[in-house]
Amino acid sequence: MHNPVLQVESLNTAFSSDGEWLNVVRDLSFSIGPKETLALVGESGSGKSVTAMSVMRLLDEKQARYSGKIQFGGQDLLSLNARQMQSIRGNRIGMIFQEPMTSLNPVLKIGVQITEVLKRHRGMDDATARAEAVRLLEKVRIPAATSRLNEYPLSFSGGMRQRVVIAIALACNPRLLIADEPTTALDVTIQAQILALIKSLQEEEGMSVLFITHDMGVVAEVADRTLVMHRGEAVEQASTREIFHLPQHAYTRALLSAVPRLGAMEGTTLPTRFPLTDTRTGAPLPVAEPVNTIRDGPPVLDVKNLITRFDVKSGLLRRVTARVHAVEDLSFSLQPGETLSLVGESGCGKSTTGRTILRLTEATSGDVLITGQDIRRADPAHLTEIRTQAQMIFQDPYESLNPRMRIGQAIAEPMMSLGLHNAEGAKRRVAQLLEQVGLQSNMASRFPHQFSGGQRQRICIARALALEPKMIIADEAVSALDVSVKAQVINLMLDLQQELGLAYLFISHDMAVVERISHRVAVMYLGEIVEIGSRADIFENPQHAYTRKLLAAVPVPNPDVRRKRAIAPEELASPLRSASYLPPARHYREVSAGHFVQV
Template sequence: MTEPILKVSNLNIAFGRYEAVRNVALHIDPGETLAVVGESGSGKSVTATAVMGLLPAREISINGSIVLDGQEVLGAPESVLREMRGKVASMVFQEPMMSLNPVLRVGTQIKEMLRQHRPLSDAQARQEGIRLFDRVRIPDAQRRFDDYPHMFSGGMRQRIMIAIALACSPKLLIADEPTTALDVTIQAQILDLLNEVQRDSGTAILFITHDMGVVANMADRVMVMQQGMTVETGSVREIFEHPREDYTRMLIEAVPRLGQSGNAVLSPRTPHERPRPVLSVKDLVSRFDVRGGAFNRKVGRVHAVEGLSFDLHAGETLSLVGESGCGKSTTGRSILFLDPPDSGDVVFDGNRVDPSDRASLANLRRNIQMVFQDPFSSLDPKQTIGATMAEPLLCHGLASKKVAQEKAEHLLERVGLETAMISRLPHEFSGGQRQRICIARALMLDPKVIIADEAVSALDVSVKSHVVDLLISLQEDMGLAYLFISHDMAIVERVSHRVAVMYLGEIVEIGPRADVIGNPKHSYTQQLMAAVPVPEPVEDRHRIIGTETGELPSPIRPLDYVPPRRALTEVAPTHFVAGL
């Protein structure tokens, strides 16, 4: 009988009076993947952090047993734990930008790990680091070895974190939500990479996630956690096909699936029934200078958005989808002139917006509001929710403090929160509650359009479902138009009337939801659809999940580059595709 690489018994963790983990037990055998699933606050990440010996001993109460490769972690000296970290067990965190040192080159950071555990010279560590970067498929690894973290996309930064974690061939890899905020194609590539590493080295993986679609494709066994306790444990097929607990069934049923949301929203009106668009974007171009050299001169330009055109009607949802770096978020920010575009027109309610006219710009920003991906960074941590929500009305001079307060209370109730919460600070809310607050704040000015930039991507499946239901309900009641920016294709299918697929700053396919998602014509759209994980157990867990899309080509062009004009071809009524 093979000894497990990790065995946790009767683990209890408390922060003061709050019991974060209660009587948790688990084990992982060599070469096995155990997925720990549950909603935010269930104790998943705290358990994983305890396995690595990273919890602050003075601030917590912890008892039980954590045996890692035969060594008891609890109570072990810091010198022993330092030796084990990276060599016996490594961890990949959810947000790579928070895990990587922003002022150190990525090569320096992987060399630090290598030289900590292996007797290598600087030159040898560099050579080994480049080999590891090649292994995790970072293009042009030798040249990019000396780049800084901010110079990489989210998917590339996550690969760097995996390379650092694998540097010393650990026996256990802990992956804490490593794909939550990634696009479907990048997510598929990261999952394929982890599968490949496990095939080649026999590394055991503790995979922490709330995405049951990923679990079905990655895990051998599943442990479900709720409120710090284990709800049930079993093989991936047992959990998906015969869940014993209501909570497990809820997690599985809450996963949006492609093809099951076709009738979740009303179809848009046919073109001849539509009034004038509430928002028109015509030939929008946004570029950013790239500087370099001894004199920091302009050496190129990032062509983030290139000749984008679309209309958005009242009561309609148009979704922008595509990989990181395709220009989705820049489009949203350029429409509001937060990132002023180089050229093109933004027409709101039939009037062209003149960014040099303060009144014109103020009218645009009053009527088009934005909900960002990370609600915590969108809210002032020192302001109460009531003050944050009242601020837009007061800034535009539209109401007194008393009226603004009353409206804030009304909208908090409208988004499913209690009015008594209005005096709380942002850190006193969960992620889902903070996102509801951001939606309520966006509604304070009675806008006609809301730009939702990855507004639900980092939320738990059940919370995500509630927020999406809220958005649909608000649209039906208030006639709101949504520009919905997302990489979650199942959510896009559920909320959209039309879908626009972006690639390198351009729309390559746009049309009704059913046509674009159900019958994609452009090869890139087809690749996006193929990369969506299906929340059903698979026979061969180590198969290739994604397609070989590769990383997006660089959008950086020479200063004299003139982009070609690409026409869209109508392949069906209101369904247009580029390059046909």
């Protein structure tokens, strides 16, 4: 048996709060062997990231304290002084964080940020450090590495920025790499590339990896062993295969039951709620039968030949020299009670489409009718009236809520400003809305920070429902949520659709969630719809090469079917075109009734 690279024994991490010490991680023990990947899984607040920060000793030691042992390279990290710890951090232990833009300095060129690490930890001179920086960028599959050293982080895509962060983490050939949610914010195809990259680099360099995530599909793909955390404690720890096939703890079973699995809807024509498990007993909770919620009548939304382009100006005279073709000739409609999902990678124009429909972004041309009313040509008073029929839910519920406003006020505000209710009537309606989204009416007096992420998203749904809209545009509304919370919010949306006949335009890059919630799916690439059809058409009979690529990149939550992925550093092509560019006319082939593919 090899000596472990990292051995954590009875780790306790406590934070100071109002003069008391609160244990956030309790009595945690685990080890990581040479070249092994251990996944640390659990929901937000389970203590995963605090464990990683404790290993790296990155917490403010005035506000946090540790006990127990963290053995690495024959030393107990908790007994080292600040200078000794600094020589290990970033040198023998590397770390990748979830959001690459918080790890990179936006005002320093990429080359400077990599060479700084090499000069500080490995004592290289400028020329040697620069040559090594090029080698590192090439190692993480960044093309034209030499020229890209002189670029700033903002000129890189999310996936490429994460590659740069990995290059910095690998700069000193660490024995242990800690990856804290490194793919959560990335599109499915970019995520696939980053996971394959970490795996191949681990094999090349012989590193051990501590991989922190709440995505069980990712765990199945990369981890040798898995440790499940819940409320600061380890509830189960075993080989990844055992965790998936023979979970022992009720919480582990609940976590696995909420995982969206691509292909789980095969043979089903209607959106279906997630099967959930009681986290205390591990018993399955009852699931309502699917109901066809689509209602007859005129469409709630009718989009025809919608085009949205952004001018790029340059030179002294600020002339238009190029345009971003964000949305290019889109046409589709949405029936009452129907869910149409828009899917594709970042930069494909999904969110711009949603914003253009509500005129939060002005269209260049085309028609948008909401409940038969022309929103593009509406005057301000009429625009407000039309927007009561179509509301939007955004990805980050915390950014959508005013932190200084009680949530009861936040929900009542649109009703009061439009004169739909007086103060007493608004208060009653707020109580009713909170209960409708599964919260308690007495929570109206709380502030946003007093709620979890999933509860905040429920509050945003309640606020969207306040004006009794016919349609909701959900822009990545569940992307940032933990797996079980995501399942609960999706189930809530399906319940509300059945009860109120709501139509959803569901914008997402999470293909497994889209498969479960959708009646129809439109696949976008570079501002255009390349394929549109029923859920079964897109998932069971994909015709366009890009649709097939998206589906192939989805991680499968089963360790028995790990796939070798292609890891070409391919990025989504740019929608930036010269000012004189005229897009070609697009033609579609009807594969079957309602299933159209761009040719």
